[in-house]
Amino acid sequence: MSEIILPKFINIGAGKVNSVNDILKKLNCENPIIITDKTMVELNIIEPLERTLTEMQIRYEIFNNTMPEPTAESIEEGVKLIKNGSFDCIIAFGGGSPIDSAKAMSILASKGGKMEDYKFPVISLESGIPLIAIPTTAGTGSEATKFTIITNEKNDEKMLCVGPAFMPTAAIIDYELTYSVPKRTTADTAIDSLTHAIEAYVSKKSNIFSDTQAISAMKLIAPNIRKAFNNGKDQIAREKLMIGATLAGIAFSNSSVALVHGMSRPIGAFYHVPHGLSNAMLLPTVTEFSIPGATVKYSECAKAIGIASFNDSIEDSNKKLLTELKQLNIDLKVPSLEDFGIKKEIFLKNIDTMATQAIASGSPHNNPIVPSHEELILLYKKLCE
Numbered sequence: 001m002s003e004i005i006l007p008k009f010i011n012i013g014a015g016k017v018n019s020v021n022d023i024l025k026k027l028n029c030e031n032p033i034i035i036t037d038k039t040m041v042e043l044n045i046i047e048p049l050e051r052t053l054t055e056m057q058i059r060y061e062i063f064n065n066t067m068p069e070p071t072a073e074s075i076e077e078g079v080k081l082i083k084n085g086s087f088d089c090i091i092a093f094g095g096g097s098p099i100d101s102a103k104a105m106s107i108l109a110s111k112g113g114k115m116e117d118y119k120f121p122v123i124s125l126e127s128g129i130p131l132i133a134i135p136t137t138a139g140t141g142s143e144a145t146k147f148t149i150i151t152n153e154k155n156d157e158k159m160l161c162v163g164p165a166f167m168p169t170a171a172i173i174d175y176e177l178t179y180s181v182p183k184r185t186t187a188d189t190a191i192d193s194l195t196h197a198i199e200a201y202v203s204k205k206s207n208i209f210s211d212t213q214a215i216s217a218m219k220l221i222a223p224n225i226r227k228a229f230n231n232g233k234d235q236i237a238r239e240k241l242m243i244g245a246t247l248a249g250i251a252f253s254n255s256s257v258a259l260v261h262g263m264s265r266p267i268g269a270f271y272h273v274p275h276g277l278s279n280a281m282l283l284p285t286v287t288e289f290s291i292p293g294a295t296v297k298y299s300e301c302a303k304a305i306g307i308a309s310f311n312d313s314i315e316d317s318n319k320k321l322l323t324e325l326k327q328l329n330i331d332l333k334v335p336s337l338e339d340f341g342i343k344k345e346i347f348l349k350n351i352d353t354m355a356t357q358a359i360a361s362g363s364p365h366n367n368p369i370v371p372s373h374e375e376l377i378l379l380y381k382k383l384c385e
């Protein structure tokens with residue numbers, strides 16, 4: 001059995017953002033800095049967090065200058081602020097981008113160095129400043145993963161940084177914070193979490209613990225994606241997506257992601273496609289390529305997501321899985337590369353570098369079928385057809 005790593009405290013439920021005070025007490029912290037983004041402040045999504053801290057007379061500062069899909073440069077200002085302040089913990093509030101930014105800031109502010117120094121295959125063990133993660137999207141699972149992903153702007157590489165050092169000390173999973181997530185982001189983040197669950201399940205690093213989390217995540221996420229997309233105020237769908245996303249994060253953090261994520265990061269870094277959206281663009285094509293390497297496990301995914309029955313054969317279940325993943329992209333209006341505005345000639349020109357970066361990230365090695373460099377290029381080319 002693998003070593004399992006989780007946050008020390010995970011508080012779950014409607015309005016649980018209020019429990020931040022309780023967590024601060026348990027961690028013996030009283031001077032937090034909130035790392036967030038401008039949307040959280042402008043749309044006042046951060047209000048319940050601020051109200052709770054103010055009620056308990058906790059002094060805090062807010063840094064809201066994080067960027068979506070953070071770059072190494074974008075976290076420098078926050079690192080300086082933390083180094084020069086007297087904060088004893090970080091509250092990361094927002095989607096995966098502010099949470100990943102905060103994880104990186106926590107390590108750089110306490111251990112020094114540059115983000116490149118922490119890039120996989122380096123495994124970072126020692127934690128930095130304690131971090132409480134409060135996600136406002138139901139997607140990345142970053143609140144319960146031992147990863148952060150920071151883009152190196154010098155070569156457009158999304159660097160995967162790995163290790164217990166990146167596991168938040170505590171997480172608060174409050175689905176009420178996701179009611180305001182726009183339609184497109186609801187779809188993209190939900191597909192990201194579904195991809196985490198499927199990839200954790202079929203990964204060569206899967207184990208009984210991660211399999212159990214992954215199957216539960218698929219059962220919660222899949223039937224609720226279209227519901228939350230069509231009605232953002234659907235309480236049950238929002239709640240199930242949120243818990244599903246955290247479970248999927250726990251699953252892949254204790255197993256791994258695989259080829260979809262390996263190929264997705266270069267698309268995100270080169271063309272600024274949001275992370276979940278580039279996963280969605282890849283998921284049907286990569287699943288089709290990978291099924292022969294794990295026919296039984298993929299058929300179990302089809303059953304967990306509710307589109308195959310226990311009487312269906314392995315082959316029929318896998319056919320249904322592919323049909324569903326393609327239909328899901330149609331229903332969620334996932335654009336093609338071209339519709340997103342990426343010119344085919346430019347995409348083809350960068351394919352070789354993207355394939356090299358995908359392999360270097362390590363994720364494709366966990367796939368049921370490990371593609372060669374040439375096969376990766378063919379898979380990328382399929383996205384342009």
Ligand SMILES: NC(=O)c1ccc[n+]([C@@H]2O[C@H](COP(=O)([O-])OP(=O)(O)OC[C@H]3O[C@@H](n4cnc5c(N)ncnc54)[C@H](O)[C@@H]3O)[C@@H](O)[C@H]2O)c1
Pocket residue numbers: 037039040043045067068069070094095096097098100136137139140141142145146147148149177178179180181182185188189192275276
């Ligand atoms: N660390 C991990 O384990 C892990 C796993 C997967 C992805 N990621 C990373 O996470 C990042 C993506 O995170 P994300 O998909 O959550 O998106 P995001 O954090 O970039 O947010 C997307 C947009 O949605 C807005 N938003 C977020 N919550 C909102 C809310 N409640 N209401 C209204 N608007 C809201 C944000 O302001 C932003 O404009 C990428 O950088 C990706 O690489 C990390």
Ligand SMILES: [Fe+2]
Pocket residue numbers: 140192193196261275
């Ligand atoms: Fe992801």
